[in-house]
Amino acid sequence: MDIKILDSWLRDFLKTKANPEKIGEILSATSVSVDRIEKSGDDYIYDIEVTTNRPDLASVTGIAREAAAALNQHGINASYEEPRLKTPETPKDKLIEITSDPKLVNRLLAVAMKVEVGDSSKETRERIERSGTRSLNNVIDVTNYVMKEIGHPTHVFDLDRLNTKTLTVREAKSGETIETLDNKKYVLRGGEIVAVDDNGRIVDLLGIMGLENSVVTEKTKRILYFINTNEPTRIRKASMSLGIRTEAAVLNEKNIDSELAYKALLLGIELFEKNAKGKLISEITDIYPNKVKEKTVSVRLSRINKLIGIEIEPQKALKALKDLGFEAKLLKESIEVVVPSFRLGDIEIEEDLIEEIARLQGYENLPNILPPQTKVVAHRFADGFYWEKRVKQAFKYWGFTEVYTYSFVSTELFEGPLEEAVEINNPLNEEFVYMRKTLVPSLLKVVSDNKEQETIKIFEIANVYHKRKGDLPQELLTLAGVVKKEKANFYEVKGLIEQLLTDLGIKDLEFKSSDKTGIGASLYVGKEYLGEIEILDNNLIDFELNFELILKNASLKKIFKPLSKFPPIVEDLSFNISKSIETKSVIDEIKSKSKLITEVELMDQYDNSRTFHIVYQDPEKNLTTEEVSQIREKIISDLKEKFGASLK
Amino acid sequence: MEEELISIKNSAIPLILDAKEEKELEELKLQFLGRNGKLTLALKKITKVPPEKRKEFGMLANEVKEALEEAILNQAKTLKGSVKEKIREKIDVTNPGIKPPLGHLHLVTQAIDEITDIFEKIGFERVRYPEVEWDWYSFEALNFPKNHPARDDWETFFIKEEVHPKYGPMILTPHTSSGQIREMQRRKPPIRMLNIAKTYRRQSDISHVPMFHQFEGLVIDKDIAITHLKGTLDYFVKSFFGENRKSRIRPYHFQFTEPSFEVDVSCGVCNGKGCKVCKSGWLELGGAGMVHPNVLKAGGIDPQEYTGFAFGFGPERCMMMKEGLELDDLRLIYSNKLEFLEQF
Numbered sequence: 001m002d003i004k005i006l007d008s009w010l011r012d013f014l015k016t017k018a019n020p021e022k023i024g025e026i027l028s029a030t031s032v033s034v035d036r037i038e039k040s041g042d043d044y045i046y047d048i049e050v051t052t053n054r055p056d057l058a059s060v061t062g063i064a065r066e067a068a069a070a071l072n073q074h075g076i077n078a079s080y081e082e083p084r085l086k087t088p089e090t091p092k093d094k095l096i097e098i099t100s101d102p103k104l105v106n107r108l109l110a111v112a113m114k115v116e117v118g119d120s121s122k123e124t125r126e127r128i129e130r131s132g133t134r135s136l137n138n139v140i141d142v143t144n145y146v147m148k149e150i151g152h153p154t155h156v157f158d159l160d161r162l163n164t165k166t167l168t169v170r171e172a173k174s175g176e177t178i179e180t181l182d183n184k185k186y187v188l189r190g191g192e193i194v195a196v197d198d199n200g201r202i203v204d205l206l207g208i209m210g211l212e213n214s215v216v217t218e219k220t221k222r223i224l225y226f227i228n229t230n231e232p233t234r235i236r237k238a239s240m241s242l243g244i245r246t247e248a249a250v251l252n253e254k255n256i257d258s259e260l261a262y263k264a265l266l267l268g269i270e271l272f273e274k275n276a277k278g279k280l281i282s283e284i285t286d287i288y289p290n291k292v293k294e295k296t297v298s299v300r301l302s303r304i305n306k307l308i309g310i311e312i313e314p315q316k317a318l319k320a321l322k323d324l325g326f327e328a329k330l331l332k333e334s335i336e337v338v339v340p341s342f343r344l345g346d347i348e349i350e351e352d353l354i355e356e357i358a359r360l361q362g363y364e365n366l367p368n369i370l371p372p373q374t375k376v377v378a379h380r381f382a383d384g385f386y387w388e389k390r391v392k393q394a395f396k397y398w399g400f401t402e403v404y405t406y407s408f409v410s411t412e413l414f415e416g417p418l419e420e421a422v423e424i425n426n427p428l429n430e431e432f433v434y435m436r437k438t439l440v441p442s443l444l445k446v447v448s449d450n451k452e453q454e455t456i457k458i459f460e461i462a463n464v465y466h467k468r469k470g471d472l473p474q475e476l477l478t479l480a481g482v483v484k485k486e487k488a489n490f491y492e493v494k495g496l497i498e499q500l501l502t503d504l505g506i507k508d509l510e511f512k513s514s515d516k517t518g519i520g521a522s523l524y525v526g527k528e529y530l531g532e533i534e535i536l537d538n539n540l541i542d543f544e545l546n547f548e549l550i551l552k553n554a555s556l557k558k559i560f561k562p563l564s565k566f567p568p569i570v571e572d573l574s575f576n577i578s579k580s581i582e583t584k585s586v587i588d589e590i591k592s593k594s595k596l597i598t599e600v601e602l603m604d605q606y607d608n609s610r611t612f613h614i615v616y617q618d619p620e621k622n623l624t625t626e627e628v629s630q631i632r633e634k635i636i637s638d639l640k641e642k643f644g645a646s647l648k
Numbered sequence: 649m650e651e652e653l654i655s656i657k658n659s660a661i662p663l664i665l666d667a668k669e670e671k672e673l674e675e676l677k678l679q680f681l682g683r684n685g686k687l688t689l690a691l692k693k694i695t696k697v698p699p700e701k702r703k704e705f706g707m708l709a710n711e712v713k714e715a716l717e718e719a720i721l722n723q724a725k726t727l728k729g730s731v732k733e734k735i736r737e738k739i740d741v742t743n744p745g746i747k748p749p750l751g752h753l754h755l756v757t758q759a760i761d762e763i764t765d766i767f768e769k770i771g772f773e774r775v776r777y778p779e780v781e782w783d784w785y786s787f788e789a790l791n792f793p794k795n796h797p798a799r800d801d802w803e804t805f806f807i808k809e810e811v812h813p814k815y816g817p818m819i820l821t822p823h824t825s826s827g828q829i830r831e832m833q834r835r836k837p838p839i840r841m842l843n844i845a846k847t848y849r850r851q852s853d854i855s856h857v858p859m860f861h862q863f864e865g866l867v868i869d870k871d872i873a874i875t876h877l878k879g880t881l882d883y884f885v886k887s888f889f890g891e892n893r894k895s896r897i898r899p900y901h902f903q904f905t906e907p908s909f910e911v912d913v914s915c916g917v918c919n920g921k922g923c924k925v926c927k928s929g930w931l932e933l934g935g936a937g938m939v940h941p942n943v944l945k946a947g948g949i950d951p952q953e954y955t956g957f958a959f960g961f962g963p964e965r966c967m968m969m970k971e972g973l974e975l976d977d978l979r980l981i982y983s984n985k986l987e988f989l990e991q992f
Contacts, residue, residue: 028928031899033910036928051901052797233795240802253797307938307955309873346901351941355907358874359899363909370883371867371876373771375838385774389761392753399749403984404756406859407779407846422780424820425806428850428858435780435807446984453986457751463846465780470810472818473780 001052001250002035004132005063007044009149013064016071016078020044023067030070030359032057040130055254056342059151069323073316073360080323083149085266088280095159095282096224099168102289104193104234105206107258108169109227109265112159112282113272115139117220120275133247138276139216139223142268152227152256152264153248155204157214159222164197169206169228178202180244181215192238193230207235207252208244222281225268229258257342258292292344298336299350299357307351308358310366320360321353384477387504387554388461388547391479394500400457400481405442407463408432413441422465422473435465435473439480440534440542447484447540456484461547477551479531480544488541493533494521497543501525505555511584525553568598568617569628573635574648576608581643583610589642590614594631596623609648650708652693656686657712664719670727677720687713752990755973755981756861759963760844763863766887770880772842772865777827779846780807782815785826789946790904798822805848805858820848824864824960825904828939831866832947837954841866844963854977861963868939868949868956874907877936877957885913885933888966894920897936905937905958916971931969934961 007020016023024034024046032054036047048063056062064080071078090111100108118138119125124145125135133144143154174190188194193206203214207230216223229252236253239245265284272278305311314330321328327338339347346352392402414421414434422435436442439460447456459481466474483493494511501509510524514532523530523545531545577586587600590612599615614635616628639645660680667673680687690709697705753761764774778785787799798804807818827843843864852858867876878897885895893916897909911933915926922929936959941951968975975981980988 028898029896033898053901236795236797236800240800306871307873309875349906349941351906351938355899358907363874363878363897363899366875366878368879368882369875370770370879371840371869371872373838374869377771377773377840379768380773383774384776385764392757396751396753397749398751400751401986401989402752402754402757403989404754404982405984406982407848408859423808425808426801426850427805428852432858446986449984450986456986458986463779470812472778472782475778475780 001050001055001058001254003048003050003058004130005046005048005060006040006127006130007046009060009127009131010046010064010067013061013081013083014067014078015081016068016076018071018076018078020046022076023071026070026074026076027063027067029362029364030073031066032063043130045130052254053346055251055256055345056151056260058251059147060149062151062342065323065325069320070360072323073320074362083263083267085263085270087266088269090280090283093282094285096162096164096285097166098285098287099166100228100287100289101169101171103231104171105169105228105230105287106290107229107261108285108287109261110167110285111225111265111269111280113223113225113269114221114279114281115223115272115276117216117218117276124271124275137216137218139220139272142271142275145271146264146268147248147251150260150264150267151251152229152260153207153251154264154268155210155226155228155248156216157203157210157224157226158216158220159224160220161217162197162203162214162224164199164203166198167195167203169193169195172202176202178205179212180205181210181212183212186242186244189238189241191234192242193234205238205244206230208239208242208249209246223272225265225272227261227264227268229256229261232256255345257344258288258290259341262286292341295339295344295347296336297339297347297350297353298331298334299353300334302333303350304354304357307354308366309369312357312361316361317357320357324356324360326356382554382556384551387551388477390504391500391547391550392461394503395459395481398457398496400459403443403446403458403460404462405439405446405460406432407435407465409434409436409442413445415441420467422467437464437466438544439464439478440482440544443480443482443542444536444540447482454485456482458482477547478544479547479550480542482540482542484540486539488535488539490520490533490535490541493541493543497523497533497545501550504550504553505557506550506553525549562619564617564619566618566620566622568615569623569625570613570615571628571632572603572611572613573632574604574609574611575639575645576648577610577639577643577645579608581645586610586639586643586645587612589638590635593634593638596627596631650705652690653687653705653708653712656680656690657715660686660716661719664716664723667723667727670724673720673724673727680716681713681720687716752992754989755967755992756963758992759967760861760863762888763884763963763966764842764844766884767842767865770840770883772840774842774844775827775831776845777824777830777843779821779848781819781821781826782812783817783819784812784815785829786819786821786823788816789829789943790825791940791942791946792903796903801850803850805850821845822849823847824862825958827864828866828904828943828958829947832868832944832949837949837956838869839866839956852979854979857979857982859982860978862960863963864958864960866939866956866958868944868954870954872938872955872957874938874957877909877938877959880957881911881936881959889913889916889970892919895933896930900935900937902935902937904940904943905935906940908935908937910934911936911959911961913969916969917974925974933969934959934965936960 020037024037028034033049034046038045050057068078068080095112120135120138120141124141128144129135131148135141147153172188172192172194176188179185194202195204197203206228232253232255239249301314318328318330321337325340329336410431415438424433427433461479463475464478508526511521514520514522518534520534528549530549533543535541583602590600591597596616596618598617601613603613604611616623636647663676804822805820809818811817824843824845831841847862848859882895885893894914896912900908900910902908912930913933914920915929915931917923917925920929939956939958944951964981
């Protein structure tokens with residue numbers, strides 16, 4: 001929540017010689033973040049970011065108290081002066097019977113006044129305008145002034161336009177309609193907090209915005225000053241679903257202090273009297289079913305030092321807590337505090353108090369120390385992250401560009417039956433509805449999004465998601481890539497994957513004709529299915545591999561084989577073989593002929609002709625040409641018998 | 649006899665000087681000086697020379713031999729020079745090189761690699777935990793009240809799935825902090841975790857994308873204090889951004905840490921003096937804090953015996969804050985425009 005605080009206004013309650021720059025610097029270091037200090041005439045405006053747990057700081061008085069405490073801890077004299085407010089004498093009349101609901105409103109205050117509507121004084125106008133709110137008239141301006149100074153939102157009705165004997169606070173029903181004071185119409189979802197008159201007409205959307213039918217106008221003579229501390233969750237829900245994010249709503253959804261409501265009432269009355277010739281014409285209604293309960297918390301001195309990491313003087317800690325509005329007592333080994341009502345929402349345990357003490361004395365004074373290693377832990381070198389990095393590096397040096405595509409996809413990009421999809425209930429838009437089960441469609445989208453590039457080589461390593469009954473989906477790390485170029489070559493992609501797995505120490509990789517619908521290869525490591533290479537058209541080939549299986553088999557294990565003492569005999573044999581016979585079966589057949597064949601490779605292929613490169617080697621002795629020729633004869637005769645192949 | 653020697657010399661020298669290639673020179677050498685070369689054969693005739701003239705003949709023969717050898721050697725040197733000259737003529741060093749392929753790692757990967765390296769040096773162990781997570785790990789166990797705004801469906805993605813009786817709704821984790829509880833369940837302290845993973849939030853604008861990354865540090869041991877968190881953050885900032893950069897922590901609020909901090913890095917553009925890029929000399933890096941006792945309890949760790957700190961930052965943001973990389977729109981990182989990715 002961002003607020004603007006005027007320096008001159010702040011100094012009504014903060015007594016110090018510190019200049020705005022110093023105040024800003026110390027607030028930033030110890031409390032709220034002062035993003036900017038802007039000069040405005042002879043005044044200064046602090047732009048402040050208030051965290052959600054500290055709605056008490058979203059006001060001039062809240063910041064004044066906090067600044068005084070922080071300045072004192074930094075050796076700069078400062079004090080906070082509470083606003084002095086008196087409970088006024090009121091007539092005994094009760095003009096409207098108000099019924100509230102303790103489930104919806106923690107405290108409700110109301111009082112009727114006679115007023116004269118006109119312009120605000122120059123000072124009032126300047127103060128609220130410089131704090132970021134438009135001045136409207138002397139009556140509305142009071143409500144905004146009170147919110148700025150005290151930190152509790154307030155509202156005024158035109159009592160005569162309200163024209164009712166009763167006001168009842170209730171939950172809105174689904175389908176009820178309202179028109180807000182800025183002339184916008186809304187249909188309520190149900191559950192919003194509203195007030196209705198004698199006739200059941202809705203006259204206020206509590207905690208969020210006033211309505212057109214009862215708002216103060218230039219003609220207003222009598223007002224009902226109306227303050228309510230509401231149940232914060234309902235305010236948030238209503239404000240978010242209706243899209244009305246007023247300052248009041250943003251404050252009210254943060255559980256503000258119902259004790260502040262009374263201060264807001266008193267200040268408001270005082271200002272109506274002063275600025276709008278206001279006169280009280282009713283008694284004060286105060287319906288306060290959910291009174292705040294007093295809370296005591298204590299903190300051990302030893303715990304303070306342990307958590308902060310240096311020794312903190314108990315007296316200094318005590319002073320910090322007192323300045324922040326806690327009733328604090330120093331005991332033998334601890335400090336005990338009574339939490340003020342405006343801090344009940346965020347002070348629960350001793351760590352909360354340690355934070356108060358630590359932040360006020362300033363984190364910049366604490367030394368920087370690396371945590372000690374108290375136990376010897378072995379470094380896991382070749383873990384999954386190691387292999388992932390190695391694979392990514394390999395792709396980079398083979399000319400691939402890495403992409404990161406979104407994990408969620410549209411209906412069109414989702415592969416597989418939709419009922420198997422992990423589906424998002426509240427997607428941001430229709431592009432991001434299903435957690436993907438495959439990566440390739442996302443990569444193909446990248447290819448089509450980069451049409452202007454004729455050659456594209458991209459890859460990604462990311463999770464895919466498989467639904468599991470009654471459990472979190474299985475997240476499976478997957479490697480995929482796409483090659484787009486003129487006459488994309490299947491064997492280049494195949495070779496790439498072969499080399500990749502060789503580098504990872506994976507040996508038993510096998511390629512089989514794909515049993516999937518497309519053209520391509522199914523890959524296996526041993527018997528386990530690794531993935532697919534898919535030929536989409538002449539210019540486009542993709543692959544997708546189960547990266548977890550790669551991780552399971554990757555190894556840095558090295559085995560030394562003695563260098564051979566005897567030279568190999570190498571020869572190339574060309575055969576005419578029918579195209580229907582797979583090269584792998586021919587190679588397997590050749591290899592099975594003799595243990596002395598150490599290597600067989602396809603060298604060349606042209607029409608029906610295939611040339612194999614064969615290496616013969618005996619680790620024990622020199623091979624003779626007779627031995628080789630015997631093996632060769634067997635190769636030739638067996639290939640003929642098995643595959644009808646003939647030597648060329 | 650002498651005339652024959654002279655004529656061999658006279659016929660050989662021009663041939664040698666005319667030789668254009670090393671191979672030709674080799675042949676000439678063989679032709680004249682080889683085992684069956686002309687000069688060798690002529691020398692064998694010394695037996696036919698009268699004894700009184702043999703000395704003279706011998707001296708002349710040597711002279712001729714030396715002359716031929718020297719001519720061949722000189723010509724060889726000349727030829728070598730001209731080969732180099734030809735190579736020199738062929739090469740234009742300003743022509744483009746024939747390059748091996750070189751692709752690009754995504755900026756996020758580059759950031760993650762650097763971050764991992766930095767933290768592993770001080771004993772952090774990298775882990776990865778579920779992206780699709782139970783509310784319990786992402787919120788409940790992290791001390792979020794039931795009605796916290798982060799738990800409603802304006803901010804967090806919910807999965808269409810039955811609510812688990814213990815763990816609540818299934819969601820896409822909005823932060824890597826869910827890994828804190830997973831890590832505490834996996835092992836006993838001391839803990840030094842670095843959890844880097846994808847995270848998801850329901851937002852998309854100039855500084856937000858619905859999917860992004862976080863890296864979460866978690867240290868739990870017997871005497872972990874704010875000073876250790878400060879030290880670790882300062883080490884990271886100096887390692888990642890440069891030794892001249894400074895870090896600071898400011899008070900902030902998170903449900904799962906107490907005290908909580910916002911971490912700033914001194915601006916690399918103005919060096920902390922204040923400029924257009926930064927707010928008063930500092931850039932926000934992310935959140936940190938001392939692990940809340942309720943979180944330790946939820947992870948099965950006694951908060952009286954152990955304390956800890958945690959921090960969670962975005963690698964994208966860290967990268968964007970590096971000098972020279974000041975990107976003005978985070979969405980660019982996930983746009984997958986190759987023109988963008990191929991810059992890095």
